[in-house]
Amino acid sequence: MTRLEQVSDLQPSYDVVVVGAGPAGMAAATEAAAHGLEVLLVDEAVSPGGQIFRAITQTPLRNREVLGEDYWRGRAAADSLLASGVHYLPGATVWHLDAGLQFGLSVGGRAAAVTARRAVLATGALERPFPVKGWTLPGVMSAGAAQTLLKASGMVPQGRVVLAGTGPLLWLLASQLVAAGHPPTAILDTTPTGNWRHAVRAFPGFLRSPYLAKGLRLLMRVRRAVRVVPGVTELAIEPGASCAAELVFHRGMRPAERMAADHVLLHQGVTPNVNLANAAGCALEWSELQACFRPRSDAWGRSSIEGIAITGDGSRIAGAEIAALRGQLAGLDAACELGRMDAEARDKLAAPIRARIATYDRGREFLDRLYRPSDHFRLPHDEALACRCEEVTGRQLREVAALGVPGPNQMKSMLRCGMGPCQGRLCGLTVVEAVAAARGVSPADVGYYRLRSPVKPITVAEIASMPRKASDEKAVLRV
Amino acid sequence: MFQRLPEACDSASRTSIHFTLDGLPAEGFAGDTVAAALLALGRDTCRQTAVSGSPRGPYCMMGVCFDCLVVIDGVGNRQGCLVPLREGMVVETQAGKREIGR
Numbered sequence A: 001m002t003r004l005e006q007v008s009d010l011q012p013s014y015d016v017v018v019v020g021a022g023p024a025g026m027a028a029a030t031e032a033a034a035h036g037l038e039v040l041l042v043d044e045a046v047s048p049g050g051q052i053f054r055a056i057t058q059t060p061l062r063n064r065e066v067l068g069e070d071y072w073r074g075r076a077a078a079d080s081l082l083a084s085g086v087h088y089l090p091g092a093t094v095w096h097l098d099a100g101l102q103f104g105l106s107v108g109g110r111a112a113a114v115t116a117r118r119a120v121l122a123t124g125a126l127e128r129p130f131p132v133k134g135w136t137l138p139g140v141m142s143a144g145a146a147q148t149l150l151k152a153s154g155m156v157p158q159g160r161v162v163l164a165g166t167g168p169l170l171w172l173l174a175s176q177l178v179a180a181g182h183p184p185t186a187i188l189d190t191t192p193t194g195n196w197r198h199a200v201r202a203f204p205g206f207l208r209s210p211y212l213a214k215g216l217r218l219l220m221r222v223r224r225a226v227r228v229v230p231g232v233t234e235l236a237i238e239p240g241a242s243c244a245a246e247l248v249f250h251r252g253m254r255p256a257e258r259m260a261a262d263h264v265l266l267h268q269g270v271t272p273n274v275n276l277a278n279a280a281g282c283a284l285e286w287s288e289l290q291a292c293f294r295p296r297s298d299a300w301g302r303s304s305i306e307g308i309a310i311t312g313d314g315s316r317i318a319g320a321e322i323a324a325l326r327g328q329l330a331g332l333d334a335a336c337e338l339g340r341m342d343a344e345a346r347d348k349l350a351a352p353i354r355a356r357i358a359t360y361d362r363g364r365e366f367l368d369r370l371y372r373p374s375d376h377f378r379l380p381h382d383e384a385l386a387c388r389c390e391e392v393t394g395r396q397l398r399e400v401a402a403l404g405v406p407g408p409n410q411m412k413s414m415l416r417c418g419m420g421p422c423q424g425r426l427c428g429l430t431v432v433e434a435v436a437a438a439r440g441v442s443p444a445d446v447g448y449y450r451l452r453s454p455v456k457p458i459t460v461a462e463i464a465s466m467p468r469k470a471s472d473e474k475a476v477l478r479v
Numbered sequence B: 001m002f003q004r005l006p007e008a009c010d011s012a013s014r015t016s017i018h019f020t021l022d023g024l025p026a027e028g029f030a031g032d033t034v035a036a037a038l039l040a041l042g043r044d045t046c047r048q049t050a051v052s053g054s055p056r057g058p059y060c061m062m063g064v065c066f067d068c069l070v071v072i073d074g075v076g077n078r079q080g081c082l083v084p085l086r087e088g089m090v091v092e093t094q095a096g097k098r099e100i101g102r
């Protein structure tokens, strides 16, 4: 692997440009390079691993128990990447991609354009928004954020720590905090009790998947050490008098209960990070089971735009193991498309990978159904900020939706939601679902934000720093 | 406030990094992002929002939410959760919008 430090180290073009150095991106880049392609792997973080294997090459934690063996498995993937011929650009922002496969990148305030013959987007997952009242207070963060602090800096939250929400990651974080010797005070479980009914028919598949043993171990470890409050149906967070936050929650018809906390860690599942694919013009589709939009893609990850493949959790939430395997498929397909092997050879190499994907896939539907967050917690509460950047509340969204606003793009012009620095990453689904609920239709009919580059804020000075040819200058200069 | 696990702060194996926070000397460790170092110092708030001036702190720690914005070495609107802490850095909490020219 060649580590590039700045945009001036870049070539003007590569065979393959991979965005995102998580399990899928590392696998795609390593696979493509193994077939002799010139590969650039671009990532926002300073070291490879993505979120799931965050800081895998440099975590200060030595006790492997804390993060668990599933985390340490990421080391092998990172080692393969280190041993490959991939050009790796860390600490980079990807702010542009178009159908001509031209990327706009920037590192440390300097920007450059790079062209690819194939693009592989492995932009991973985001935590689903959790728009309850008070989720913007200091001291409230996502469970994934606390996990990042643990992995990258060996830090744990101090004092009364309350986890709230649903989904495998919430339980994983709880078990890691237990293993670190700092069990959280309580878990407020918002998993809808009715989910079991829908999940049970997918149970046979789950029983035969590798997730069963893992899941049971995790739940037992947490339940032994942490108070779990099941069936939470309402949740709000208020600033505390003597603590960072006070949780106010309901369990069904029971009267309100209160709990003081120094840290509140929220989580209700993850959804694909579609911003770059969306801005490039790739078609999205709504998944009712996973309650999110995802880029449309085929069995190789090919999107609706020729030359752009989307892989890993960025195309469909399926977990780290499947993400890495699907990343490998995208790498193989790029090698085939660029003439390094024929389709027959590609299919032969892909067969055992697909078989392994199937083993894991058996267990996913059960997890998706069991941990599907309730409509109530996906829709913004009246007093919650649905859009954190522009500070638009759930009530404002509903009032404007009632005027007959058809979709999120019109909502943007009315309320500015989605127009702050995060460019709709954190409010997109909330706004879509709020409009859909107001209109009484499916989010599929409402559609998602139409995003445009730059997908991340960059300054005019950064754009001005881009190398330019005489013809570029002529195009804008009046003579 | 976040606390470092003992194995993550034994200074024999980890390099400490000195920086200034709102004009006062502060310390973190190599491998910290700016946002992580601030949280370990008990700074759950790192900015006031541009719209209403309410206090905010890091929410996602992965570059999504932009609630970790701080002024680093005189440049405003930097995502503290993405910028690695470096020796001698000058970090300031950000009040409201990025100022023109910084």
Ligand code: FES
Pocket: B035, B057, B058, B059, B060, B061, B062, B063, B064, B065, B066, B067, B068, B069, B079, B080, B081, B082
């Ligand atoms: S904490 Fe969310 S972008 Fe930094």
